[in-house]
Amino acid sequence: MDYFNYRDGVLYAEEVPLSRIAAEHGTPCYVYSKATLERHFRAYTEALGSHSHLICYAVKANSNLAVLGLLARLGAGFDIVSVGELERVLAAGGDPAKVVFSGVAKQEAEMARALEVGIKCFNVESRPELERLNRVAERLGKVASVSLRVNPDVDAGTHPYISTGLKDNKFGIAVDDALDVYTQAAGMAHLKVVGLDCHIGSQLTETAPFLDALERLLVLLERLRDQGIEIDHLDLGGGLGVTYRDERPPQPFDYATALLERLSRWEGGKRLTLLFEPGRSIAANAGVLLTRVEFLKPGETKNFAIIDAGMNDMIRPALYQAWQAIVPVDTRHARESALYDVVGPVCETGDFLGKERELAIAPGDLLAVRSAGAYGFVMASNYNSRPRPAELMVDGMECHVVRARERLADLWAGETLLPAGSV
Numbered sequence: 001m002d003y004f005n006y007r008d009g010v011l012y013a014e015e016v017p018l019s020r021i022a023a024e025h026g027t028p029c030y031v032y033s034k035a036t037l038e039r040h041f042r043a044y045t046e047a048l049g050s051h052s053h054l055i056c057y058a059v060k061a062n063s064n065l066a067v068l069g070l071l072a073r074l075g076a077g078f079d080i081v082s083v084g085e086l087e088r089v090l091a092a093g094g095d096p097a098k099v100v101f102s103g104v105a106k107q108e109a110e111m112a113r114a115l116e117v118g119i120k121c122f123n124v125e126s127r128p129e130l131e132r133l134n135r136v137a138e139r140l141g142k143v144a145s146v147s148l149r150v151n152p153d154v155d156a157g158t159h160p161y162i163s164t165g166l167k168d169n170k171f172g173i174a175v176d177d178a179l180d181v182y183t184q185a186a187g188m189a190h191l192k193v194v195g196l197d198c199h200i201g202s203q204l205t206e207t208a209p210f211l212d213a214l215e216r217l218l219v220l221l222e223r224l225r226d227q228g229i230e231i232d233h234l235d236l237g238g239g240l241g242v243t244y245r246d247e248r249p250p251q252p253f254d255y256a257t258a259l260l261e262r263l264s265r266w267e268g269g270k271r272l273t274l275l276f277e278p279g280r281s282i283a284a285n286a287g288v289l290l291t292r293v294e295f296l297k298p299g300e301t302k303n304f305a306i307i308d309a310g311m312n313d314m315i316r317p318a319l320y321q322a323w324q325a326i327v328p329v330d331t332r333h334a335r336e337s338a339l340y341d342v343v344g345p346v347c348e349t350g351d352f353l354g355k356e357r358e359l360a361i362a363p364g365d366l367l368a369v370r371s372a373g374a375y376g377f378v379m380a381s382n383y384n385s386r387p388r389p390a391e392l393m394v395d396g397m398e399c400h401v402v403r404a405r406e407r408l409a410d411l412w413a414g415e416t417l418l419p420a421g422s423v
């Protein structure tokens, strides 16, 4: 459920018509709904009820400070994959003691900063990373809390680019090696083993792969216990899917209920704190990309609707053939409908936001690309020297600019001409 709804034929974000936002702030722009973010976050905390848990929002999905600040105030922790994401969390008022650090290539300086601010846990993805972390912690006179990210080798049944829990993927430590690596970690003076972690992929639309992964993790936990290695938390990663079109993914409640049921039948399950790292399921349907039709270009085999947003603003359709709904903002005009490929201004044939969409539109009309709150702005680039769009957050009747539109001069700030005479 989200708070983007039509009222008298016009699409609103909460109490604000998107047409007003376009008039005041221009297009393209990302518009987020605060109430939707809040609702999606609470769906997790309410589903887990009194079972000890921490929801570590995956910053990569949407790292705008206003989004992070809102979630921090709601009590969220954060899953980060770089020191840049860590600094964003801190700048937004997030609590470092609720931060978990994932990622396969953590650099020494990133580890040092995370240790300095006192993050909750490093999700370690390989043996050399474990050794590096122990060295950095020793140098700083600290003890790093660690979880091993285990690759359980389950098929998440999602797009290959966003599937991460298979043997062939670069992520995590193979489940068969995990016991050995845990034993090594437990023997390192500057590491403290606190958790077990996995993340099998993104946009999962079934609960079964999560439960399969859990089953493998429980076997590992028993083996660890036999070795005298006790852990405090189990981090099941992110990955819960959302409805882009007609998918019916499990809701956090269904997912949590299934997990808690399984854990209740496992000795020690009640004592384990559960961590989750949801990104998409919190942010995706809390945002739209607002864009305007520049031209309609009828063709012999295809009609094109050329809009002012392109693959540089929203790359998911071009990169993953992702389908996102594209809807008119104002449906009150009488227009003839036709089938369009909705394409952007970028000089690439792959620059499309939607193909074969039935739309009743005219040049100048506004369109909203739905489900754009996750992996939207964060993946935007300046390709074709296009400034990145503004980001706005609606809160009831108010609309706040939470990131100003980039200016042209921002594009080459930091670049320099060669010294005079060298050319």
Ligand code: LLP
Binding pocket: 058, 061, 079, 102, 103, 162, 164, 199, 201, 202, 203, 237, 238, 239, 240, 277, 278, 279, 280, 281, 316, 320, 374, 375
């Ligand atoms: N934790 C880890 C370790 C991850 O790698 C990810 C996502 C998440 C949590 C959050 O997963 P979520 O709840 O959002 O599914 N750009 C792609 C998605 C890439 C996901 C990468 N990892 C897309 O637009 O579909």
